[in-house]
Amino acid sequence: MIDVYQKMIDVCHLAGLASGLSGEMGPLQPGGNVSGPTLADVAHAAGVSYATADRVVNKRGNVAQKSIDKVRDAVTRLGYVRNVAAANLSRQRVYRLAFLIPTGTNAFFNRVREHILQTADHFSSDSVTVDIVDVPAFSVDALHACIGQLTAYDFDGVAIVGLQSVTLEKPLADLRTRGVEVIGLVSDLPREFRSAYIGIDNTVAGRTAARMTGIGNRDRGGIIQTFAGSLNARDHAERLQGFRDVIAADFPQMSVLDPILTKDDPAVLRDAANSALQADQPVSAFYNVGAGNVGLIQAIRETPGSRPFCVVHELVAHSKQALIDNHIDLVIDQRPDVEVNRAFAQLRALIDRREPPPAPDLMPTIYVQDNLPANTFNSATDTQIT
Amino acid sequence: MIDVYQKMIDVCHLAGLASGLSGEMGPLQPGGNVSGPTLADVAHAAGVSYATADRVVNKRGNVAQKSIDKVRDAVTRLGYVRNVAAANLSRQRVYRLAFLIPTGTNAFFNRVREHILQTADHFSSDSVTVDIVDVPAFSVDALHACIGQLTAYDFDGVAIVGLQSVTLEKPLADLRTRGVEVIGLVSDLPREFRSAYIGIDNTVAGRTAARMTGIGNRDRGGIIQTFAGSLNARDHAERLQGFRDVIAADFPQMSVLDPILTKDDPAVLRDAANSALQADQPVSAFYNVGAGNVGLIQAIRETPGSRPFCVVHELVAHSKQALIDNHIDLVIDQRPDVEVNRAFAQLRALIDRREPPPAPDLMPTIYVQDNLPANTFNSATDTQIT
DNA sequence: CATTTTTTGATAGACGTCGATCATTTTCTC
């Protein structure tokens, strides 16, 4: 009845009603020894001293090859895993993390910031220290300078809201040669110069928006007015591309107008939305790939009568409220809270040189007014979104 | 350029071990002392011995109130957080966890199982052992017996896919008096007899399904045929209720037919769906609150021409495929992988008597064919779902 | 073979906490 797997995981099947329930079933000794072998055990099994075993596992050098082999063998034979807690305790390991986040009164990044603070607070009992570094938004030069400065502090890991630019490659390479783990967050860095990317695929986000827009307009067809901050912004361009692809392929009865470029400015967006709402040819859907939704929502609120089907990105205070008030239909969100959690886990795993915890892919989440998280987004400032 | 930004960079450092501290601004000292105060420091600051401080923080009793106050005060003043790594090392803490999961060839619970195994594997290096206990599905008696047996083994925490029954109260109470932490997973236990519930609100799930159905049928209105396994199943009833509420309130042009009861049997569902498809009055939408979607999908696949708008629950191999093949429109999923992760975190937090990590509410997730996770669900058996 | 170099063994102190024990001091009770 009780299967015991090799590792430390014993999966035990207590008999259900079917087979006799009589009394206590077999083993699974309550006080059983569950803690694994120590390095001392390994040394003993390998027939070497603790010191030698230590030299091997910590790569201190000056060990004969045959000793290395003996120890390696014993490690695998006994299934030794080093006790991270003890190790960190001993060397007073402190995980020094830094997050490079764009500045500004951007509601989305305020959400990111908030969650970093919360998470940092929680992990403080695990000796994790966190620095949030403000970087002027969307400036390659500023980001470059910032990354360059990081080498002055001895961080163990850095999460960067990145930009795609060859300029960044050098400072990133410098960082990594100093043993700092680097990951991209929300927006990727040059591929070869980071260990991981934590963020969504923006093409997928655009496709998802398109699917929902299509579903919401199956019968009426019609015209979709799109908005974007700038087509130079990679994420905006990708979302738009994904959106167009799906509409063209699966909802041919609808047509997608070229995006109105708003620079993510709510005022611009408001004016643009207003003129679209008053156009001769009625627009049946709005899709804003970028930020500035406050303006879009205002325009909609000001216009009486029925409104176009409306999809925007990123759940923040005002987009959440607009969902509740029925001013927009859907919010496609990238769950920055989940991303931040993942970033912490990933950085710690990289620093400890172990596998990151199993976790599903990050996929854009669809919010309607009914599946909204209760957590309030109390960021005072909510002008932009990205 | 670089010099310009040298002073613009604003680094906010969050001291790792100062618990309540929000970020203190200012530059970092690269080699700065980051490790926080120890219990010895606290004792000294409080003007008591280490032993007394220890007695206070570990609640060993036999301490005068004024000593307790002095220590508590020093703790908050210094921002002492106990070093979990050291503590666990010292007491050779092993987290013995058990998951009680219904048996059967249920694709959804296979997903749960798989993720438990993966997560357990990962945490094995953190001294976490996991037992998966198979319980005959939906049987209060079996669950009762199983919980009763748990007291024989000294688990530290147990996650139970629960049932609502007063019968369970006694064994649960027994477990908890023995110091075992109990949480409900996916399906709740009697409220007073568990420390937390990890799962979605099924009313919300139903509401979400309704919202999407409404959006997908705004103009055509029409009839919605619902399916349920059994109305005695609490989750099924709740989903249906949420669904009806939203349709009635926000999409009055649609009407909801009483559910066809399928016992979650694919064959039954297939027949029911087929007759609905051939009914005189055309049905414009299907909503299955329960399992057995294989049958529903078969019926749809067999019927030529356009099909009703189709919403089901739980993303598993076949529902995923059906989304891709355009046989259904939406899957409302409760992200069992996220739930399992949360269960681990919650149990560990409860056992350590500390705050669980910050995490957003669990909300039903909406999948369309574009935002599907790449992870394959390789469960061979996929008969049922809920 | 003598000398240098490389490789080993033995061991010690630290990390911060836990769970003890035992002796001492303070407080309470009558």
Add this chain to the structure above:
DNA sequence: GAGAAAATGATCGACGTCTATCAAAAAATG
């Protein structure tokens, strides 16, 4: 104010790892 009870202080040995140091042994070198 004596005796009992409660509270406190002092200290010890774990836990498993890391980082040393020093001496001893083995291997390589000329």
